[in-house]
Amino acid sequence: MQLPTEVVQAEILDWWEGEREKITQILPDRLPALFYSVDKVIDGMSAADFLKRGKFIAEKVEPLVADWIERTYKELTHDIDKSFRASAEETEGGDAYQKWSYGEMATAGAAIAVSAAPVAGIPFFAGGLTTVGTAILGLTLGGGALIPAAVVALAGSAALLAAGPGIRSKAISQLKSKLKISLHDTITTRVVGGAVDAKLVSLKHVLFNELQGVALKRMEMAK
């Protein structure tokens, strides 16, 4: 390809912007399916499970969410990689990135992103994340965040066992509803990010960061 560097870079920016928009639209569209699965697990909770709710969520809900995030990450990354190859073939020429995987491009671009962070306004590459959870390209997706949220949502539930069957059933139903709402909020934050804590790494942020890394690396290689 013999397009001028500056035109190539402008085209890459258009690609980057389009892929960001796709990620932004796809993730919220897929959340209801995950909520449905989580809700089914919560519906199956017994009164005893509520007493050990932290353990229950860690064992039954967390793996479900982590698995969903990982599968969604892989699927979207695969789609973006395909889009990247198609865009690169049209803009830079078919063989420009033969020896580069999408992940390698993202990693190489991350270094550029760190140096460009004040301009790009992306805090995630430099952030030290210590929570346990699904690790994707060295970043951790807020693992364990479901548990504290659930505990807060269910404060006082220890009194359940002391109540009569009718009251207990109604109370459990109410607790399940509250728990679902709380989990939906927390899952949403883990998947698409939240306004409250912009530093909390979400799936969307990971995808955005990798995408930006790839875009920056492409722009650098176009020089």
Place this chain on the structure above:
Amino acid sequence: MSIPFDIPSQFQAAHFAGDIIRSGAVLRDSATGRIVAHLQETGALQKALQTGLSFDPTGATGLIGIAQNAAISHKLNAMQAMMGTMQTLQIATLASSVVGIGVTAASTAMILRRLDQVDKSLGGIEASVAGLPSKWREMNLRSKIVTVRTALERLQEAEVRPDAKDVIAAVEEKMSYVFDELHSGLAEVVIEARVDAGLVRALLASLALCGGAQIKSLLWLDMKEAAEFRARHQCVKLQNLAFLMPRDVMVDRVDGDQKTALGISQDFSEVRLRIASQPSLARTLIAHDINGREYIERIEQEETEPYLLLAPS
């Protein structure tokens, strides 16, 4: 010297066959990526705009106009068919957009007309938007736009002055500072949690005009290497700005208005692509040993073709 221009109709068949696509102000071979020609609007287009086409510099309404000159109108329609299918912007918008195709707009008069519209729009925005970003007031960005207009008026006047070179050199220097100030201001405005779409569009328009006028000034001075260098500097600035205002983020900042965010994104993409074409144009002029001032005067004097094409070296 004679400048080896081609006319766009030569490429129409190739375009319809999908062999040629447009990226900003260049036409390129879709198979090889090689540049086929630099696209340049001319004085004929300016006349068509002055006599028949209305335009909205903020892009809020899009442009709808009819050229009164039948011959020009026919050629514009032909160009629209050529360009409209590959890019979101139609020829009417291209013709009226604040940043011209090629070496900025065909003439300073057209740029001034466009900038007047931008300034009027800004006046309306200032009057109607209660919560303008604090940076807007602090940086006094509207006064920067007035500075651009004044500089452009001096650019226009320079053509009839004996000290034209000195005037244009001074204008170019002033534009260079104002471009960076407008860029900084825009970077501050677009990261606010809520932005006014009209304001962003007006600032983008001003930035594009200022940048385009710089390149035109440098070419008029026949400082083609400097024009290439400056255009590359502008590209980097626009790239940095692009990372601050991707479409998905702008949707949130314009209160979830997807259509408006898309419009801003498309405008900005077009501005980036057109300015990205400038370094290559400067290199082509260098390679063909074309005098920059002659190039500008030739395109301004063109009365028949609304667009001309210049083959790369």
